[in-house]
Amino acid sequence: MRALLVVNPAATTTSARTRDVLTHALASDLELTVATTEYRGHARDLAQRAVEDETELVIALGGDGTVNEIANGLLHDGPAPRRLPALTVVPGGSTNVFARALGFPNHPVEATGVLLDALREGRERTVGLGKATGTPESGDAEVPARWFTFCAGFGFDAGVIGRVEQQRERGKRSTHPLYVRQVLRQFLKEPHRRTGTITLEVAGREPVHELVLSLICNTAPWSYLGNRPMYAVPGTSFDTGLDLLGLSRLTPSAIGRYGTQLLTSTPDRGPHGKHAVSLHDLTDFTLHSKVPLPFQVDGDHLGVRTSVQFTGVRHALRVIA
Template sequence: MRAILIVNPNATSTTAAGRDLVAHALASRVSLTVLHTTHRGHARELATEARRAGIDLVIVHGGDGTVNEVVNGLLGVPAPTSMQSVTVGPVPLLAVVPGGSANVFARSLGIAKDPVEATNQLIDLLESGSSRRIGLGYCDRTWFLFNAGLGWDADVCDAIDRGRKGGEAVTPSRYVRTAITTFFRRKRRDPHLTVETDAGEAVTGVHFAFVTNSDPWTFLEARPVRTNPGTSFDSGLGIFAMRSTKVFTTLRVVVQMLSGTSGPHSRALLRDDDVKWIRVRSTEPTGLQVDGDYLGERTEVEFASAPDALAVVAPLPGDTP
């Protein structure tokens, strides 16, 4: 099996020694070429080249942003009517060895968080031939793996990105502090979003909207954060949109996101766990994030579900690492 290992050497939790160990272990099982990213968008370029070269397997050692770039490089831009990817030749299998701060995609697939453990797990999966097809989300000419959103979360991602460029470490505690600060800064703004889905009528007066393709939405260290527990890689998209920024109402919903699997609920919350498409309109330019990557401001975004879009090396649903 011809494989490439795309490594982001600047990923949060990778080290030179750890990267060498991962590469050495994988090279004992597959015909491996190791490639390091050097700039933003490089992982996407490498993945596109791998597909065109007929590589069988693309392994990513990095965070969610690097994995997102690779997936977009593998699949290209889909046809607007069919949501099928526009590619030349077969799409390689995708595998992930976590190397970022949150690693939401890998952990949602059942991949171990520790890179060494994940590498051993990947070797076992390859030897057993275990793989599965998963659905993805799509918006703004970009595939997303696990979540996207307009408003609050996008502003948090923007602040985190600006801090990272300034040399600040990306940690769960920093995400929490930034989320709280951003919430209170936005709190007094009038609601300006309208959310429409294939499952119901348009809902106005929305302050912020999260769109998910899997569960959990993210992690705080080992704790999963669940906005849409009924959403999975095998279902449609989840929508989570708040029509209130009252502190007590928001805090109660946040506690539900952190504490249970039944799903957050509130009269101020629009939530559905399995929809084909979601359209969000804004009366003013509003930030958009995709898999934690801030894309800028938009006034209208349509999110679409693309079933069975990608083949990944991962445990079958229900299996444990």
């Protein structure tokens, strides 16, 4: 099988020696080409080229950002699972939500062993993905649609992601304590935490107004804090449409309550209460805001938007796991 291994050398949890060992192990079973990313968006470009070269498999060695770029490169011209290379992952980031959702261990060497077994046994499936299209601000260039593998966010959580990226640009490592600190800082600076500016519109339903936070999930768990899984909307699956958790208030008591519910969530029970709304298996919906708000997909901050349209696309991509 002709395969491309896309390596992010800045991946949080892999060393050069580990990458060499993994490359050697994969090359024993595959006709392997190795490419190292050199700039933001390079993994997307490499994956797009892999489609043109009729490569059979693309392997991401990196974190969720690397996986997202590869997925967007593979789907540059839209879903066609039987004609596109399959995707698989060796986790190398700090959280690795997509890899863990596929069932891989959160350790690159162990995950490589599982991947080789999956290849030998022909374990293949298709998964649904989300697609987000943001409306550009007046005078700005058109914003291309962006695919996401496990989550997106509009509002509060995207603001946290933006703060984390700023810290990483200053040389900070991406760690879970860093995220917790930025949640607290975002909360203290959030001007709309008592009355939100987001309206959710779904065809055939009454609009939901004044949301402060909106999490869009494509799989469960939504994320991890260390090894603790967090379920924003239990029951989310690669085999259904998108799920959404919206919160209309983030006062100190509310954020304490919903934060605790998120940390203690289970596959059957997530955040709930009078200021929480959960919707399951959505195909198309739109989030509008009265003011520009931060927007993220798969943990990648994409600037601010006033409107984002979301689409859940079933059977978008083949994966090996």
